[in-house]
Amino acid sequence: MSRNRRATAGLSCVAAATWLSVSSGVPGPKARSTAIPRASELASSPPTVTTRKVTAAVTVGTVIEWYDFFLYGTAAALIFPKLFFPAGDPATSALLSFATFATGFAARPLGGFLFGHLGDRFGRKTVLIATLVLMAVATVGVGLLPTYSQIGVAAPILLVILRVVQGLGTGGEWGGAALMTKENGSRRPGFFGSFLSSAVSPASSSARSSTPDCPRS
Template structure:
């Protein structure tokens, strides 16, 4: 196996495991955490509080991006990726051991929030490193495809998390699932981390980073240099990602709450839709990543944003049919539009920053946007339906967020034809606000 393929495989497996941990928490927040950790509140409030703890991970992700991006741009990508995997997996394993509110009272949700914060720190440093390693090790002419493979870790992790929860939900009674069954997927994370570590310790350091360090030395304060040299790139990355994030977490996470709470169907119905759609994304994300190598990052990304905005207005009326085949198809189409954005997104964001600052810049742009996108999307969706009595307001919210993405793309440079490494025009040149 070539070095580039080994790096891509390591990035894919590592990000799959880390996103498994992250989505497992999100799914559990939608399905069980409100009852187990906030039982003194009425169901809607309990679910909102569970999603609030889920949002803590998004707050921690930019901090993780800054922290691990700093060391990734100073000491190298490889060692940092090992640390993020250990942090994320360890926090998830400990969640599986947590006593609930019934056992230790208010300390239970406090410990849950703490572990969720550690999850967010780990994932905040994971994405940027995995994408940067794949992009810098890969074929310079196929950067969109190379960088898209860590993105495949998102549906792979979601598929694994949803699949485990689906099996448990289908085989266990409600009381058994709430009593102990929900812990099994979290404890399984411990074994999965060992697999990820075995893969990651075999990869080599990024050759592009090694050349930059040998000639110019590492950045002394990567965060400050990103703000000084790449302000426009940072703003574009954040704005382009917000709409993608809102659409994804509405289509893949809030759908669990909507189908079970509003439509009144079993949780296995919604999980089946997410499961099938995530399986399809495994193929669609690299397809759209490769398409961006041929036609450019911005056209492919924009086509996905327009399609997702349009589909958001059909999404909830189709869910309201309460037909399992229609619900599954609805989620599949929704996540297909997301794949069109997510495939080129990794290369698009990473190419906005110089090699010397790429880990920090890409991590900050991607993770800060998560606070305004995925962290708030389920909470806002619940509140909109609760206050208006209709999911139409959620569709408007998704479309408005995607409009922001389209505006960011309009102001972004097209980087797919630019040189891949070092401080060269297009990718590495400072993207100042005046540029």
Template sequence: MTALTQDRAPGSAAARRTILLASLVGTTVEWYDFFLYATAASLVFPKLFFPAHDEVVGTMLAFGTFAVGFVARPIGGLLFGHIGDRLGRKRTLVATMVAMGAATALIGLLPSVATIGVAAPALLVLLRIVQGLAVGGEWGGAVLLATENAPPGRIGRFGSVPQVGLGLGLALGTGVFALLGSAMGQEAFVGYGWRIAFVASLVLVAVGLVIRLRVLETPEFRRLAASGELAKVPAVELFRTARHRRGLGLGMLARWAEGAAFNTWGVFAISYATTTVHLSKNSVLIAVTCGALLMAALVPVVGWLADRYGRRTVFGAGVVASGLTALPSFAALHSGSTVLMVLVLVGQLGIGYALMAGAEATLFAELFDAPVRYTGMSLVFQGSGVWASGLTPVILTGLLALAGGQPWAAGGYLTAVALISLLSILTMRRWLA
């Protein structure tokens, strides 16, 4: 295993709290912006930017632009990973936050297809690409900001803090949409209400920047810079080493179950429950919000478990839980029961997904040596996100359409994905000491 505990400046408790706050606030803002788009793709964008005679076609087009952001993420991971490994973690975290905030606010101001025609979806896709580039560089830097400042024995707990931002960001996005939907009629919400949530991102970005600009560079990067060990071209050095290549491959496959689970229960389920099962939009959004808040609360506990029992063991437990419960959960959701829908979404996001999210950041960081760590872990997370995350809503929409809306196709897909991820984790044990 690649050491993350070597030669750290001890630092004060106050300094570590500021570092963790900077990591948490940054990822919260980034994921709020990124997944706000996902919620809008489920509820608003098919009507405003991709109107179609067939509702399924319009939804798939909207989810297709959602997937575009995931295609851009590995490019962002390479770009900002290079900057982070060469020039420092802090610089990338400021740049990614500014880019994400600007793109999100501009989406909120974008005219619909009825106003400017085909330019509307084209500009939407362009702004989604900017979002993808930004979040592609954000995650790795936020994790390293936390883990490379962690004291020995608490790396898992520190590494879990940026993952809390995933739950908080999703909860903010769905919660704001639920609040706006309750406060105004459907016509007003579709007309302008949804835009408020996007433009409000500028306030969160300003708060995040104030905190991040107070943080120093990580001790690990300062050590590399002082000793002349910085990688000249991190991506080249990453692929040159056989162990790092294996880490990339196994890491991407291991993350498949995590990415598919989150984008099933946090993104696709919103569309499925409201348009196919015809449950109340606000009930579904509130259930997702509650699940995301429970996830945010449990992720630090999972980080503690990862320190005690090992990152791979805890992450693997989450993968197994995801695979075993996928089909029963889809069957329960398909029943049309609001109570079962709430139990499924809160349980899947708040408990099952938390087991994976709380352990994965440190697990992937430990796959790579420090000079290429930012680039390597960013490629694992963002590269796998293309198929594991971004394409999941499109795949599930297509599978359910082919199966006549029956839940076995979607549940079977998630079960198969979990098996692939579990085999990758078990293989990882053989060569990662």
């Protein structure tokens, strides 16, 4: 996996964020009504075009977001042990590399809390775009990061920091995308929300197939 591939993966998040801002059409927080619709009203109202557009937009954004997140796992197994953890024992280098991979999952709940709060204050759409851009910046940063042989111990430290940023972005994107899908007045919120869970599988498969040398079961 080349640096250009990882940088391109990050830039794809920027493109997704731009497309989301244009296509979702979700009103800001000031335009939203605080009234809770009745169950009978939700049952009688058909799915709106806005709901379908929002679902499509956040699903594409989720695919790209998780693609970047899982792409790090492939790099942690095949590339990062040699570039950032050149220990004498290859097993030790691999374990250290996978430890940085785990930090992203540890940061996800914090991202959900943080960006969920921000979404309540500034609107789901704005915060969701911010999480996509945050993931893009972190992924491009990983692709452009100097190696251990170039800047020493600062390289793995910066790698961990960028991985934490990826985790924050993914946690915020997932919760924001789910709420953005279900808060649009659809009479079938569970159906439209299920597309987010379905988006994780193609993201994982795409990240795995991005590296031909990745072992396959």
